[in-house]
Structures are given as C-alpha cells and as structure tokens.
Amino acid sequence: MSHxxxxxxxxxxxxxxxxxxxxxxxxxxxxxxxxWRDPDAALAILVADTMAAAxxxxxxxxxxxxxxxxxxxxxxxxxxxxxxxxxxxxGQLAPAMAARVRIDQPGGGTVVPADELGRFAARGLRLAMxxxxxxxxxxxxxxxxxxx
Amino acid sequence: MRPFGWSAEPVGGSVTDVEVAGLVAAARAGDQAAWDALxxxxxxxxxxxxxxxxxxxxxxxxxxxxxxxxxxxxxxxIREPDRIGAWLATTARREALAVLRRAGRYAVPREPEVLDxxxxxxxxxxxxxxxxxxxxxxxxxxxxIPGRCQRLLKLLVVEPIPSYQEIGAxxxxxxxxxxxxRARCLERLGGAMPSDAEPHPRRTQ
Numbered sequence: 001m002s003h004x005x006x007x008x009x010x011x012x013x014x015x016x017x018x019x020x021x022x023x024x025x026x027x028x029x030x031x032x033x034x035x036w037r038d039p040d041a042a043l044a045i046l047v048a049d050t051m052a053a054a055x056x057x058x059x060x061x062x063x064x065x066x067x068x069x070x071x072x073x074x075x076x077x078x079x080x081x082x083x084x085x086x087x088x089x090x091g092q093l094a095p096a097m098a099a100r101v102r103i104d105q106p107g108g109g110t111v112v113p114a115d116e117l118g119r120f121a122a123r124g125l126r127l128a129m130x131x132x133x134x135x136x137x138x139x140x141x142x143x144x145x146x147x148x
Numbered sequence: 149m150r151p152f153g154w155s156a157e158p159v160g161g162s163v164t165d166v167e168v169a170g171l172v173a174a175a176r177a178g179d180q181a182a183w184d185a186l187x188x189x190x191x192x193x194x195x196x197x198x199x200x201x202x203x204x205x206x207x208x209x210x211x212x213x214x215x216x217x218x219x220x221x222x223x224x225x226i227r228e229p230d231r232i233g234a235w236l237a238t239t240a241r242r243e244a245l246a247v248l249r250r251a252g253r254y255a256v257p258r259e260p261e262v263l264d265x266x267x268x269x270x271x272x273x274x275x276x277x278x279x280x281x282x283x284x285x286x287x288x289x290x291x292x293i294p295g296r297c298q299r300l301l302k303l304l305v306v307e308p309i310p311s312y313q314e315i316g317a318x319x320x321x322x323x324x325x326x327x328x329x330r331a332r333c334l335e336r337l338g339g340a341m342p343s344d345a346e347p348h349p350r351r352t353q
Contacts, residue, residue: 004338005282011334013286015305022195026209030191033216034175034183043221106213129214131221146221148214148243 029106036104041133041143044069044076069132069144076132076144087125093118093134102133104143109133165230172229187216189308190236196306197240197318200299201248211243218243233310237317289340297333304330 005013048068064081078091093099096118102111105128114120114134134142168189174182194215198208218239219232226235290298296319303315316323 004341005286007334009282010286010337011301011304013283014290014301016283017287017290018302018305019307020196020199022191022212023205023209026195026212027187027191029209029213030187030194030216031180031184033213033220034178034180036217037176037178037220037223039176039178039224043224106217129210129217143221146214146217148210148246 032106036131038133038141038143041141042071042073044071044074044132044134044142044144046145046147067144067147071142074134074142076134076142078132078144080130080147082127085127086123087127087130088121088123089125089130089132090121091119091132093120097136100135102135103130104133105130168232169229172226172232176223176226186232190233192306192308193233193303193310193314193318194236194240196302197237198244200302200318201241201244203244203247207247207251208244211240211247214243215240231313234313234317237310237314238320241318241320285341286337289337292340293333293336297329297336300326300329300333301337 046067047070048066050066064079067078067080069076069078074097075094076091077094078089081088081090089103091101091114093114096116097114098116099114099118099120100111101114101120101122102109103122103125105126107126107128110122110125112120112122129146129148131146132144136142168186171182171186171189175186191212194212195208198211203211215236219226219236226232228235290301293301300315300319303310303318310318312323312326315321315326319326321329
C-alpha cells in the first residue's frame with residue numbers, strides 16, 4: 001500500500017532542488033538601476049525596431065538594427081551595429097536640430113554632439129544595454145527607453 | 149523556515165501591499181534604501197521568471213537588469229504601486245520572451261540546461277536518508293511533467309512566496325485559474341512518482 005506524498009512534501013522537495021540564490025552581481029545591478037532615475041526627463045517610446053520582424057541580429061550577434069523612438073517633439077532614429085566586441089550607434093534627430101546626445105550604459109555615460117542636421121554617432125561602446133538622452137539647451141532632457 | 153503550505157489568496161490592501169506601495173513612492177522620490185528594499189523583496193521573483201524560461205545565467209542577468217531599469221524609466225506611469233510585483237513579473241516575462249525571440253529559440257525553451265545543472269546537485273549531507281530519497285524521486289518526477297507545470301511550480305518555491313497576482317503576471321495566466329492549475333500540476337507531479345514512493349514505510353509486525 002502506498003500514498004503519494006502530500007502537496008507540502010512535494011513543494012518542500014522541489015524547494016530543496018530549485019531554490020537558486022540570485023547571483024550577487026544581479027542584485028548589485030538591480031540596486032544600481034535607481035541611479036538612472038530622471039524624473040524631469042520626457043520618455044521617448046520605442047515605436048519601431050527592425051529586428052522585431054527580421055532575422056536574428058542585435059547586440060549579441062552580428063549585424064545591425066534600427067530603432068525609432070518618438071516623443072511629441074522629436075523622432076530619434078538610431079542604427080546600432082556590433083563590430084567585434086564593440087557597439088556603434090549612429091543616429092538622426094527629426095526635426096533636425098543641434099543638440100548634445102548622451103549615451104547611457106550601466107556603469108557610465110558618454111556625450112557626443114548632434115550637428116545642425118541632427119546627426120550623431122558614437123563608436124567603441126561596450127556591448128551592454130543603452131539609452132540616449134537628448135539635451136537641447138535648457139529644455140527638459142528627452143530619454144529613450146532602454147534597449148537590451 | 150517559512151511554512152510551505154500555500155494559503156495566500158491574492159492579497160488586496162494587506163499591510164504588505166501598503167508597505168510595498170510606500171516603498172515605491174519613496175523610491176520614486178529617489179530614496180535608495182526604499183529601492184534596495186524593493187529589490188530585496190522582488191529580485192528573486194524577477195530572476196526566477198527569467199530562469200523559468202530556460203535562459204542561461206548571462207541572459208537571465210540581462211533580463212533582470214532590463215526589468216529594473218524599465219521600472220526606473222516608467223516610474224511616472226506606475227498607476228498601481230501596490231501591485232508592483234505583478235508589474236515586475238510581467239515585464240520580466242516580456243523581456244525574457246524578447247531575448248528568446250531574438251535568439252530564435254522561442255519554440256524551444258532550454259529547460260534541459262536548468263535540469264542538467266540541478267540534477268547534479270548532491271543532497272544535503274545532513275538530510276535524513278528517507279527525506280533525501282523522497283526529494284530525489286520528486287525531482288525525477290519533476291522532469292516528466294509538462295514545461296508549463298514546471299514553470300508554475302518553480303514560482304511556487306520562490307522566496308518570498310509570490311502573490312497570485314505575481315504568479316499570474318509571470319505565467320500570463322488569469323489569477324482565477326492559478327489555484328486549479330497549481331492543484332493539477334501537483335497532482336501530475338505526485339502521479340509521476342514511482343508508485344512505491346511511500347513517505348513512511350511501515351514494518352510488518
């Protein structure tokens with residue numbers, strides 16, 4: 001005669017095997033995320049992503065991908081390409097305007113200029129998540145969504 | 149140790165929810181200690197959601213980071229701060245699916261990788277032999293139940309235990325059907341064990 005173990009015994013057994021501590025660097029990265037808080041910024045929403053419909057590509061594989069972000073005031077189009085272990089970004093602001101563009105990545109940021117035609121580029125970035133902050137004079141910054 | 153019985157109905161307006169809503173409000177205003185408390189409360193849930201899709205640790209780390217950055221980015225649009233756990237679980241699920249889609253392996257979540265890694269884990273030496281045997285049998289049975297049941301059961305052993313809202317958001321499953329699905333999955337798990345798995349064998353005397 002036998003009885004299947006009750007639910008508590010089953011779950012307890014699974015807990016022994018499945019309980020997996022979250023790696024410390026994952027916890028540290030989660031804590032660090034708050035430093036990117038920017039309550040004054042406007043958020044530019046990702047409205048198109050060539051990779052969503054195309055062949056596998058993106059920052060973890062070879063190839064390039066075009067992202068389009070929008071706010072009411074500006075459209076930001078960015079081509080992200082991977083070369084070796086580096087990420088290159090090249091973009092365009094529309095309407096065209098001179099601005100400073102800060103590329104944020106976990107661990108730091110880089111600022112590059114956008115010219116009178118709204119064009120900007122940043123090379124040799126780390127292969128990691130990124131977002132852009134578009135800074136025009138004294139206006140509120142426009143931040144794109146983070147891209148993984 | 150936390151009792152393993154599952155008594156939590158979806159909580160609405162409990163002290164815990166109020167506390168969580170307060171932490172969200174404080175973190176939104178820039179309070180790092182409140183943010184760290186939120187991370188402590190939900191980092192296991194986010195990580196488990198990512199891992200439950202079969203992601204390796206590097207991909208799961210990316211999904212976790214993306215999820216937390218997304219919350220900071222969307223702070224202003226969070227309408228139900230007491231349900232932030234469900235929001236995080238939903239976001240982690242979407243980010244995990246995006247990673248899988250990107251890698252072109254959505255149809256085949258890599259469960260075996262997780263199973264292989266864990267299957268090698270030795271039972272605790274201090275564990276009573278009988279308990280160890282039951283655990284090993286449960287573990288073998290776990291490999292034989294459907295992937296969706298595996299995902300649900302993984303969420304049921306996360307610490308701290310997720311609410312039904314959070315489980316529903318993780319699984320993209322209506323809250324109302326979780327209880328029945330949980331019961332069915334545990335039944336399948338029990339049914340997948342050897343029929344002579346007797347927790348308390350009696351001697352004939």
